[in-house]
Amino acid sequence: MFLPVIIVCILALLLVLLVKNIKWFSRGAAGERTVSEKLQNLGEHYILIDDLLIPNAHGDTQIDHVVVSPFGIFVIETKCWSGWITGGENSSQWTQTIYKEKYEKPNPIFQNKVHVEAVKSALKQYGEVLAVPIVVVVDCERLKVNAPNHTVIMLYSLKEEILKYHKIIYTDEQCESMALRLRELSSDDKERREEHIQKVRAYQVVTQAKVKNGICPRCGGELVLRNGRYGRFYGCTNYPICKFISKT
Ligand SMILES: [Zn+2]
Numbered sequence: 001m002f003l004p005v006i007i008v009c010i011l012a013l014l015l016v017l018l019v020k021n022i023k024w025f026s027r028g029a030a031g032e033r034t035v036s037e038k039l040q041n042l043g044e045h046y047i048l049i050d051d052l053l054i055p056n057a058h059g060d061t062q063i064d065h066v067v068v069s070p071f072g073i074f075v076i077e078t079k080c081w082s083g084w085i086t087g088g089e090n091s092s093q094w095t096q097t098i099y100k101e102k103y104e105k106p107n108p109i110f111q112n113k114v115h116v117e118a119v120k121s122a123l124k125q126y127g128e129v130l131a132v133p134i135v136v137v138v139d140c141e142r143l144k145v146n147a148p149n150h151t152v153i154m155l156y157s158l159k160e161e162i163l164k165y166h167k168i169i170y171t172d173e174q175c176e177s178m179a180l181r182l183r184e185l186s187s188d189d190k191e192r193r194e195e196h197i198q199k200v201r202a203y204q205v206v207t208q209a210k211v212k213n214g215i216c217p218r219c220g221g222e223l224v225l226r227n228g229r230y231g232r233f234y235g236c237t238n239y240p241i242c243k244f245i246s247k248t
Contacts, residue, residue: 034138035078
């Protein structure tokens with residue numbers, strides 16, 4: 001007698017999970033599409049490559065957008081986050097505030113630094129290339145990130161930020177050659193992409209566990225409680241060599 005009720009409950013639960021996943025997926029993908037459209041309008045000397053999966057020292061790394069231009073190579077990480085976003089260059093987490101609810105987000109600067117290294121390594125035959133890291137936050141109402149050494153911007157200033165670079169350092173031929181090299185290295189293989197996603201998830205779990213146990217995920221040092229200008233936080237004992245910090 002209870003069986004139909006149980007089946008209906010299970011189906012309803014599955015439906016909720018499915019809708020949640022579709023929503024999450026389409027939101028991130030829509031953000032990347034919006035950024036890609038903006039980047040397509042930079043001009044004829046700019047070569048845009050979306051969604052690269054290229055090898056690095058730890059396997060593969062996925063990069064949302066790379067723009068190869070005579071003025072430098074722009075490595076762009078897109079985050080589709082609404083609400084107010086606050087954070088720091090070296091903090092492990094940023095905070096998203098939607099009304100009064102607060103959510104922790106992994107600092108995308110760390111992620112983008114890995115991308116920059118992968119691009120530099122992929123293009124090492126061209127010497128030390130000028131790779132400019134940019135984190136663009138789509139959808140947020142307010143962005144307050146203290147990052148003196150990394151560009152973190154909202155969508156409306158993306159084009160202006162890239163156009164700030166106007167000193168020619170590469171010829172169009174060199175740009176085409178570099179773009180070709182990146183495209184050749186990039187993989188569309190579904191299995192390889194899925195494997196990468198699983199690795200990233202596992203890495204996040206390990207990082208969180210280390211912080212919870214007072215271990216610095218960046219250098220293996222000890223995390224200790226410190227008092228800063230903006231309150232208490234956990235900092236690495238290997239400071240200033242390691243600048244990792246985490247919220248209490
Ligand atoms: Zn450390």
